[in-house]
Amino acid sequence: MPELPEVLTTIKQLKPKVINRKITKIWIDKRTKTENLISKSKTLKLVNRKIVQITNIGKYLLFHLDNNQTLIIHQKISGHLLFGQFIIKNNCLKPIDNLSPINDPVNRFIRFGLKFQSNNWMVLSDARRLARITLTTTDNISNIKPIKQMGLDPLSRHWTFVNFSKKLQTHNIAIKTALLSQNIIIGLGNIYSDEVLFKSQIHPLRKISTLNQDELHKLFKYIPSILQQAIKAGGTTFATYRTPNGNIGTYVNFLNVYNRKNQPCKICKYTIQSTKLHGRTTYFCKNCQK
Numbered sequence: 001m002p003e004l005p006e007v008l009t010t011i012k013q014l015k016p017k018v019i020n021r022k023i024t025k026i027w028i029d030k031r032t033k034t035e036n037l038i039s040k041s042k043t044l045k046l047v048n049r050k051i052v053q054i055t056n057i058g059k060y061l062l063f064h065l066d067n068n069q070t071l072i073i074h075q076k077i078s079g080h081l082l083f084g085q086f087i088i089k090n091n092c093l094k095p096i097d098n099l100s101p102i103n104d105p106v107n108r109f110i111r112f113g114l115k116f117q118s119n120n121w122m123v124l125s126d127a128r129r130l131a132r133i134t135l136t137t138t139d140n141i142s143n144i145k146p147i148k149q150m151g152l153d154p155l156s157r158h159w160t161f162v163n164f165s166k167k168l169q170t171h172n173i174a175i176k177t178a179l180l181s182q183n184i185i186i187g188l189g190n191i192y193s194d195e196v197l198f199k200s201q202i203h204p205l206r207k208i209s210t211l212n213q214d215e216l217h218k219l220f221k222y223i224p225s226i227l228q229q230a231i232k233a234g235g236t237t238f239a240t241y242r243t244p245n246g247n248i249g250t251y252v253n254f255l256n257v258y259n260r261k262n263q264p265c266k267i268c269k270y271t272i273q274s275t276k277l278h279g280r281t282t283y284f285c286k287n288c289q290k
């Protein structure tokens, strides 16, 4: 699932390509359930509009238009946005250049596309069809329920040790569960929460009340620093995630524990283990993480 580094990489690459370009056409895959994607009537409001800014709140991508409307995209598990040249063929959007990374098989599940005056398209490829798109008044964004309940953004000016420890200590759950909870901290998913806990030398199942000040400081430091390093690498690709130009995210080469079950720990050589937490696999080094 795209986490904060993948969302921010997507925004970084799309900005120079779509900002101030007029939208000339909308395309929606007929086989996609309309309740998952934007309704036809709402898409009409997008034609002839310009995207003036792209921001995010956690994993929500916000495309602000020149008419006080904002297109909100949540990519969910397998959705990712691509940018390039496409043509409509047999009710599908197909890339024009067969040799481009855009033509990678994971990029062929196109559900939605915006065509710009430049003749390029920004499209959403989503194999699992779970991504959500909505259009709302820009002033209304903070009233949308999941956005209203969002926690602390590790890459914002609100990220202070006082705010962080206060927010964390109002819950007494396993630290891994807390890191995944978007109403506590936004943007961390399974990959980066495992990496943060490894770096902080904290076992994922530890209860928050058992963490000492030193451990809280480590988490406070490593959450934004690991996210920043992943952004520099263009995010992490395991299965479906691609950057808008169709390429993979290379942070996968820097992972210490995630998806490394039975491989030796890069620090102590002890075998990396995994456990299930809320149905999701959690990776850790039993020797390094206490």
Ligand SMILES: [Zn+2]
Residues within 6 Å of the ligand: 265, 266, 267, 268, 269, 270, 285, 286, 287, 288, 289
């Ligand atoms: Zn280790």
